[in-house]
Amino acid sequence: MEMNRRALLLTSAALAANVVAPEAAFAQEQPRRGGIMTVHFPTEQRILNPSLQASTGVYIVGGKIQEPLVDLDAAGNPAPCLAESWEATPDGKTITFKLRQGVTWHDGRPFTSADVQFTAMEMWKKILNYGTTLQLFLEAVDTPDAHTAIFRYSRPMPLNLLLRALPDLGYVSAKHIYEGTDIRQNPANTAPMGTGPFRFVQYERGQFIIADRNPNYWRNNMPYLDRVVWRVVSDRSAAAAQMESGQLLFSPFSALSIADFTRLGRDPRFEVTTRGNEGNARTNTLEFNFRNPILADIRVRRAIAHALDIPFFIENFLGPFAKVGTGPIPTTSPDFYPANMPQYPFNRAQANRMLDEAGHRRGAGGVRFNLRLNPAPWGEDIALWSTFIQQSLNEVGIRVEIVRLDAAGFLRTVYNDWNFDLATGWHQYRNDPAVSTTVWYRSGQPRGAPWTNQWGWTDAETDQVIDAAATELDTARRKALYADFVRRANTELPLWMPIEQIFVSVINRRLRNHSNTPRWASSSWHDLWLAS
Amino acid sequence: MPTLLIILAAMFLLLQLAPGDTVDALIAQMGGGGDAKLAEELRRFYGLDLSIPAQLGNYVWRLIRFDLGFSAIYGKPVATVIFERLPATLALMTAALSFAFSVGLVLGVIAAKRVNGWPDTVISTLGLIFYATPSFWFGLMAIVLFSVHLQWLPAGGFEDVAAGLTGFARLRDIAAHLVLPTLTLGLIFLAIYLRIMRASMLEVLTLDFVRTARAKGLDETRVMVRHVLRNAMLPMVTLIGLQAGTMLGGSVVVESVFSLPGLGRLAYEAVVQRDLNTLLGIVFVSALLVIAVNFLVDLLYARLDPRIGNGGAP
Numbered sequence: 001m002e003m004n005r006r007a008l009l010l011t012s013a014a015l016a017a018n019v020v021a022p023e024a025a026f027a028q029e030q031p032r033r034g035g036i037m038t039v040h041f042p043t044e045q046r047i048l049n050p051s052l053q054a055s056t057g058v059y060i061v062g063g064k065i066q067e068p069l070v071d072l073d074a075a076g077n078p079a080p081c082l083a084e085s086w087e088a089t090p091d092g093k094t095i096t097f098k099l100r101q102g103v104t105w106h107d108g109r110p111f112t113s114a115d116v117q118f119t120a121m122e123m124w125k126k127i128l129n130y131g132t133t134l135q136l137f138l139e140a141v142d143t144p145d146a147h148t149a150i151f152r153y154s155r156p157m158p159l160n161l162l163l164r165a166l167p168d169l170g171y172v173s174a175k176h177i178y179e180g181t182d183i184r185q186n187p188a189n190t191a192p193m194g195t196g197p198f199r200f201v202q203y204e205r206g207q208f209i210i211a212d213r214n215p216n217y218w219r220n221n222m223p224y225l226d227r228v229v230w231r232v233v234s235d236r237s238a239a240a241a242q243m244e245s246g247q248l249l250f251s252p253f254s255a256l257s258i259a260d261f262t263r264l265g266r267d268p269r270f271e272v273t274t275r276g277n278e279g280n281a282r283t284n285t286l287e288f289n290f291r292n293p294i295l296a297d298i299r300v301r302r303a304i305a306h307a308l309d310i311p312f313f314i315e316n317f318l319g320p321f322a323k324v325g326t327g328p329i330p331t332t333s334p335d336f337y338p339a340n341m342p343q344y345p346f347n348r349a350q351a352n353r354m355l356d357e358a359g360h361r362r363g364a365g366g367v368r369f370n371l372r373l374n375p376a377p378w379g380e381d382i383a384l385w386s387t388f389i390q391q392s393l394n395e396v397g398i399r400v401e402i403v404r405l406d407a408a409g410f411l412r413t414v415y416n417d418w419n420f421d422l423a424t425g426w427h428q429y430r431n432d433p434a435v436s437t438t439v440w441y442r443s444g445q446p447r448g449a450p451w452t453n454q455w456g457w458t459d460a461e462t463d464q465v466i467d468a469a470a471t472e473l474d475t476a477r478r479k480a481l482y483a484d485f486v487r488r489a490n491t492e493l494p495l496w497m498p499i500e501q502i503f504v505s506v507i508n509r510r511l512r513n514h515s516n517t518p519r520w521a522s523s524s525w526h527d528l529w530l531a532s
Numbered sequence: 533m534p535t536l537l538i539i540l541a542a543m544f545l546l547l548q549l550a551p552g553d554t555v556d557a558l559i560a561q562m563g564g565g566g567d568a569k570l571a572e573e574l575r576r577f578y579g580l581d582l583s584i585p586a587q588l589g590n591y592v593w594r595l596i597r598f599d600l601g602f603s604a605i606y607g608k609p610v611a612t613v614i615f616e617r618l619p620a621t622l623a624l625m626t627a628a629l630s631f632a633f634s635v636g637l638v639l640g641v642i643a644a645k646r647v648n649g650w651p652d653t654v655i656s657t658l659g660l661i662f663y664a665t666p667s668f669w670f671g672l673m674a675i676v677l678f679s680v681h682l683q684w685l686p687a688g689g690f691e692d693v694a695a696g697l698t699g700f701a702r703l704r705d706i707a708a709h710l711v712l713p714t715l716t717l718g719l720i721f722l723a724i725y726l727r728i729m730r731a732s733m734l735e736v737l738t739l740d741f742v743r744t745a746r747a748k749g750l751d752e753t754r755v756m757v758r759h760v761l762r763n764a765m766l767p768m769v770t771l772i773g774l775q776a777g778t779m780l781g782g783s784v785v786v787e788s789v790f791s792l793p794g795l796g797r798l799a800y801e802a803v804v805q806r807d808l809n810t811l812l813g814i815v816f817v818s819a820l821l822v823i824a825v826n827f828l829v830d831l832l833y834a835r836l837d838p839r840i841g842n843g844g845a846p
Contacts, residue, residue: 055563129562206793208693235788238688241675245687407560408552408806451564
């Protein structure tokens with residue numbers, strides 16, 4: 001009963017927030033049972049279990065089969081899922097979760113605190129990416145009874161940080177499936193078993209994954225759908241055609257081309273939106289290698305930032321789904337977003353002046369110096385952005401050579417071999433700066449760890465602010481510390497994050513109750529239904 | 533066999549030259565957040581902590597025992613992974629080759645019979661257009677026309693999994709899914725076949741035995757089918773043998789556009805993900821397939837031209 005009321009509130013909140021959206025017209029519609037949801041699955045994954053790998057490619061499948069302790073509600077606040085309630089001791093070192101009773105795994109065994117203990121200690125702490133850092137100081141999980149899990153930390157863990165991280169990093173796996181096995185090789189990694197609304201049925205490599213309705217789901221009478229089918233479609237244009245022919249009903253996480261977003265957005269059969277992905281914000285980066293003495297000069301880095309006309313680029317290349325970024329914390333994170341931080345608006349004359357001042361006079365052909373730029377191979381926007389950087393910097397006398405590599409080559413060359421001058425890719429913001437943002441700036445990252453500070457830049461004061469914020473329990477003080485962090489990051493400019501984007505969903509309008517939480521594409525879809 | 537071993541070793545070394553390994557590719561997929569310990573553990577898990585000669589030695593030793601190893605991307609034996617992909621690849625390849633061969637043959641004959649007439653001009657121009665158009669564009673346009681606008685055929689995939697069809701209905705469904713990819717893949721080869729057929733028909737038509745056959749008073753159809761066609765077929769059959777290999781590798785584009793689970797896409801995926809075992813396994817299986825096809829072609833030669841079968845006597 002409790003849950004139904006919450007689900008209802010959640011839905012009405014989502015509807016209220018989108019009065020102009022056509023969904024409002026269906027507010028009185030009775031959810032229809034049955035139907036098959038077909039989802040675009042662009043790249044195959046080695047693992048489908050979200051307790052072992054935190055990435056959108058895993059959530060889009062595993063997130064329907066397994067569930068986290070905590071989820072996000074429509075407003076983006078932590079909401080109960082497998083955990084019903086939580087509390088922390090004042091010293092922040094003990095956090096107690098009361099678990100939901102009467103929940104069973106898909107094989108019929110009961111879900112208990114032992115599962116939480118096993119998953120936290122063996123998976124989140126040891127294997128799960130971002131989890132290993134988050135749970136670094138987790139010492140033990142006590143289980144006084146079957147429905148209580150007490151997390152004990154050796155250093156204070158801000159409850160808010162944990163609750164915001166758990167929707168992504170808190171998926172629970174069954175102890176009885178994994179205990180005593182080699183976790184990395186367990187067959188359940190590609191045939192996941194969970195407590196979620198859909199039960200895994202079949203994974204045919206290169207073709208499809210199928211999951212069927214779980215008739216014993218703990219949310220009464222849910223889910224509405226009979227079956228979810230993920231279809232592997234690697235070609236963007238082919239996926240757009242399958243959306244149009246109705247073979248696919250949903251394409252998540254910006255997996256179509258920018259031109260198709262615009263085209264399908266005008267088609268009344270589809271909704272093209274960033275709604276439901278607010279929890280998956282990313283910024284486009286411009287990374288500097290300080291081992292190149294030219295770039296170690298802050299005047300050069302600032303001049304480069306000033307040389308880029310971001311509003312022009314966004315308007316002409318990215319369209320309505322991107323906006324000007326202001327630094328490492330995006331505007332989608334009101335709990336931490338600091339206003340009025342140092343910025344670098346487009347000013348070509350100033351860029352030229354700063355480069356002159358730095359002693360880089362124009363030589364033959366108006367060229368000051370040459371740089372190599374390594375763009376990450378994911379995302380059409382990065383390819384466009386790297387060409388735009390090349391042409392913009394050419395205008396101020398910096399000749400840029402673009403070095404394109406595939407994913408493995410890019411990571412190795414930039415983050416392990418440090419063989420680059422400029423690099424550009426995405427920084428993924430995961431609801432709290434401590435999860436995956438501050439690592440881009442904190443010194444002392446192991447060599448080869450991608451998307452971390454591999455620039456050869458060390459700033460003791462920045463390190464101090466980052467460390468203090470990670471264990472600060474007071475919410476207001478924590479926000480102030482992160483404002484300090486952004487101010488320092490934007491002043492010293494070891495890397496620049498001038499564009500902010502949210503993933504784009506393309507959704508067939510037959511779907512109802514979609515995009516109703518900030519991480520809807522990753523979430524369980526228990527209340528999703530399909531109009532006839 | 534020695535050739536095969538050299539190819540495999542060369543592929544192995546070539547892939548070592550590409551920066552990054554399968555763990556880098558996996559971390560790219562995870563979106564980061566792994567510490568150094570995790571990467572190290574994964575390298576040990578995939579056997580990448582050994583030296584390159586040791587890795588190569590291990591691979592060859594396994595191959596000798598007919599073990600293709602374990603696929604890093606799919607987490608199962610490479611043999612299983614490849615076997616799962618073979619049906620789609622073979623179905624697409626045989627369908628496209630037969631389509632290209634038969635239609636190319638007919639069009640080539642018509643063009644040769646009416647050489648320099650309007651049918652010849654139309655057919656030759658069409659052939660040139662098919663040959664010059666990139667297959668991904670053909671594929672996408674076919675999807676836009678037949679799947680999106682006319683809604684006659686499915687836009688992609690190997691079968692309609694949601695419907696859960698069985699038996700004959702399932703076969704029909706798969707056939708419907710293969711129509712567009714077959715046409716797309718076949719059209720380019722069709723252009724080649726029809727040019728070859730036309731040229732060799734024209735050549736054979738001028739030979740003495742054709743004149744003799746006509747002088748004997750045989751009717752035109754008989755002359756064409758028994759005498760001209762049979763001799764003009766030899767270059768076509770040669771071409772099939774050569775193209776069987778190209779078709780296996782060349783279908784990456786068509787498989788991607790039509791989301792088919794074939795070997796081409798698997799190979800592409802294996803390179804991007806630096807999955808050595810899978811890639812080498814595909815090379816191995818493709819080589820075997822090409823050898824098998826060429827063996828069949830040799831047999832066909834002997835049937836078409838008895839001189840080839842009996843020790844090369846004139």
